[in-house]
Amino acid sequence: MRKWGLLLSLVLIIGVLAGCSEKSGDKSIKLAYVAWDSEIASTNVVREVLETKLGYKVEMLQVDAGPMWTGIADGSADAMVAAWLPSTHASYMEKYASDIEDLGPNLNGTKTGLTVPAYMDITSIEDLKNADTLTALDGQIIGIEPGAGIMMATEKAMEEYALSDYKLVESSSAAMAQELQKAYDAQKPIVVTGWTPHWMFAKMDLKYLEDPKGVYGGDEQIHTVVRKGLKEDKADAYAFLDKFEWTPDDMAAVMVAIQEGASPEDAAKDWVAANEDKVNAWVEGIE
Template identity: 30%
Template sequence: MLRAARILSIALAASLLAGPLPAQDHFTPVERREAVGNTIRIGWSARASNEATAQLAATVMQRRLGYQVRLVLADTAFLYSALAAGKLDVMLGSWQPDAHATYLEAIEGRVEDLGVLYDGARLGWVVPDTPASAGIISMSDLSRADVRERVDGRIRGGEAGTAVMALSQRALEVYGLDGYRLEPSNDAGPSLTLKRAITRGETAVAVGRRPHWVFGVYDLRFLDDPAGALGGPQRVHVLARDGFAADHPWASAVLGRMWLALADVEALIASGRERGYADAAARYLDGSRARADYWVHGRIE
């Protein structure tokens, strides 16, 4: 019931953003027929980065193109399966090449990749960047007895069953961290663990990802991963159901041209946490008119 209510509230918030198309947007009759009266279903999982970018795409689709948009909140595994089954049109949070490799293998050939939304994303283990973490530079340092004692032999994870938790379990084996416990929690668990350690002047290890709001609030750093157990830099792609580009060539082209710097994503997250993600998306587009014009028209004027 709570999930359904949240989906409804998100859809209503998105619909409130719909308004008359800007006067300088001149569309062909074909483009108008494609958009007017049609709905695009955009899926997102419960991560701030996914909510921020999904809301941004929804705002572009509605305010600049004239589509109706339905935002669908679900877990990552469901989003991939729903996209492959044609029950969703678009998702903007496909982490490649490592983080979502298992999901991508399962749906190979049944979705369309519209391109990279942003790059420089990262998964890893995070510690406070404070004196309490001195000497803990690499994941391999965790194998030392003195370090294990300082962090209480614990690595605070996020939700069980997620890709980063599976990679973290593999990392324990790669680095021979037999005396450690990988403790699942919820999405807020790692951030709370790091906050508590900083407040107490201690250190801790938590599973982390970037972009994430926590890096804008606390001094944190990733541990080096010389074995590449958690993968390298990630590119976040926009995926669509099979046939989406043929059904909606204009929307497909616009989504394919959307690109953000990592700093833009983190700014959207920070603004969204303060004002709400619908308002953050509208403010971003108002302040980035030339970029939004390029996304919509495919030309720089």
């Protein structure tokens, strides 16, 4: 009986210690992202580094832009690398600035705006008011998910440029790119909500329509945003996220690989393996 009592006590002590260790060193993290090709690429690269270099179990939360920001602000998600600032996500930043921590840019040189194939003979958003152009485009601007910053900017552009005869078609990033590719292959006119970096600019000869009223703003950055308290809870993950920074060419390499048939996980894994020096710099000195 005494042996059984000692054994039971030992099991209980080990269980308590294991529970304390698990609680204090929780190696799980939730990344929120929107299903844009650019953010699918970046978030999967971040996941690959967190899992293979820092030993985390990563949960990916694919949501629309609004819930992505809300999730970071209320703590139901830990981090995102998908905040387009200062213009595209300006309304979300204004709303949640006091509830999140902005770690700054992870990518410089982004741009958003209305995009057309280079073979179209229009150059400005103003040109969309032309009756022949309106007819050729069937009165449609092909958009992405409702609530996305670029969709809100496009709604504003339609007001500023008096494009009331047009309909902004809600779809998704993938559906928009499919429609663009189909029209491009047939050399037909089309206008879409576009942004760079995006694989479609590598695969097709496209151009942004000039925006003389400045509705879409100038060049932007993509920022890393984390929940309050992440630095204290998961110091190593926080340190990596704070260091994470890459280039439009880096992102484009992952996006093109995915577009050509690789899974997002495999494309990220291949990029991380091929860019060891850059990845090591992100995690150097992190314990």
